[in-house]
Amino acid sequence: MFQHSKKLVSATFVAISFAACADGGKEDRPQSEVQITAQHHMYGFRSLRGFGTFPVQPSVAFSDRGKLNLFSDSTYTITRTSGTSAADRYALAKDGAFSVFVTGSGSEPSVVFRGAYGLIAPAPEFCFTDRVSTTSSPSVGLYYGTRIVQGQVELEGAWHVLSLHAVFGQVLQSPENVARGAFGGVSITAGAAGTLRTISGMGTQGTSGLVFGGTIQNVLDGGGNGDGTCNLEVSYQVGAQAVDTRPMQAVATSNLVLALDEDETDGEAGMFFLVRKFDPPATPVDSARVVGTFLVGGHTFFVNPTNCGSDSFVGLVTLGLAGSFRLEATGASGADFTYTGSYTLATDGALTITIPGTGETWHAAIDRGYQTLLFVDDFVEVRANNIPELNLGFGVRQKTT
Secondary structure: OOOOOOOOOOOOOOOOOOOOEEOOOOOOOOOOOOOOOEEEEEEEEEEOEEEEOOOOOOOHEEEEEEEEEEOOEEEEEEEEOEEEEEEEEEEOOOOOEEEEEEOOOOOOOOOOEEEOOOOOOOOEEEEEEEEOOOOOOOEEEEEEEEEEEHHHHOEEEEEEEEEEEEEOOOOOOOOHHOOOEEEEEEEOOOOOOOOOEEEEEEEEOOOEEEEEEEEEEEEOOOOOOEEEEEEEEEEEOOOOOOOOOEEEEEEOOOOOOEEEEEEOOOEEEEEEEEEEEOEEOOOOOOOOHOOEEEEEEEEEEEEEOOEEEEEEEEEEEEOOHHHHEEEEOOOOOOOEEEEEEEEEEEEOOEEEEOOOOOEEEEEEEEOOOOEEEEEEEOOOOOOOOOOOOEEEEEOOOOOOO
């Protein structure tokens, strides 16, 4: 069974079907300390624990999207194109820990998806994790989104890029033909509200240089109003390789673009994020406000082509004084793991994270409100177990209670 290499404690979980998904650990019915009435954009990306024989097939990945509806009586529904689910319960703790309860039936147990919800303004982002695979529902993954706000979103400016994709149908047995993580920066051109904007920039995909391109458009109605939904197409090009253009489902806020590459038939599928950069020297990031603890959910790809698969995790990231970094999380097997290291902070809000234990470098970005943190491990490290991994994490700041 796949699992992160640094394990501390084991636990056992069971699962049921949640909108055709695998599920989180078995829990008692949650009791909500905070009640919210709001509708949210929701995206989900899941994949099988084991990918089978290389090359990776599109059938290992499963994408999901819809609207997460929270109500003040601590119930929720999910609206998809196929309809709206029956109401069930959620629990939101005062520190932002978020639990989505799924009532079992028959032989299926009741379970909880664990994650986080941003309770510190202006960050109503959320995530929750699907961390158990069963015979009937073998995938694990990450769900993420943001509250729906009516109006227009100005996209012009400089943004950090973070993404993680599974890669399908490749012949050459290489870790980058199992999954690819990327980090970089792009600029989005100016224009009138609702017009098509151009994306351009550069980054890295592991040790390779990467050129980004594409377009984004805030979708507005005849009255110039929208709910954050965007048309998004992002192109990736490594060296002299052909340009790889990826249409995505996307939603934007003033500081974030959250996207899902849901087409498993065009060579890859996964998650994509933009985080608006700070604007030095006029408004550089404040290092003191970066420090703190973030509730996180994440997804992992194990990228040895002869032994590839995936994991999902939930936990805490602590950004400490003097640049200390710590990730404490629980994966799909129920076992805990820890990564420790240090981070350096750029004036535009980018973090470079060094993990001495595995000799790798991760990248992260914090939003201008200091409440939402995204990180990506795009580094294929050397491990004693010969199972290198790539990771992506979505975090919201833990509220002090």
